[in-house]
Amino acid sequence: MLVETDEGTAVYEVIAVARRDKTELTDIANVWTQAPGRLVLITCFFTEQGAAPDNMVVFARLTGGA
Numbered sequence: 546m547l548v549e550t551d552e553g554t555a556v557y558e559v560i561a562v563a564r565r566d567k568t569e570l571t572d573i574a575n576v577w578t579q580a581p582g583r584l585v586l587i588t589c590f591f592t593e594q595g596a597a598p599d600n601m602v603v604f605a606r607l608t609g610g611a
Contacts, residue, residue: 556607556608556609558608564602565602566599582607584606586603588600
C-alpha cells in the first residue's frame with residue numbers, strides 16, 4: 546500500500562485484515578497499540594442494506610519510503 550505525504554511516498558505491507566463490531570472496537574488493544582512503522586486503517590463496512598455494525602480494520606507495517 547502506498548501512502549503519499551509531503552515528505553514523499555511511504556510503502557506499507559498489509560499484514561492482517563479483520564472485521565470488528567463497532568461497539569467493541571475501543572476495547573481491542575491491538576488496534577490502539579502504538580509502534581514505529583505501524584499503520585492501522587479503520588473503515589466503515591457497508592452491505593447492500595446500508596451501514597453494517599462492523600468496521601474493517603487493516604494492519605500494515607512500513608517497508609520503505611518516507
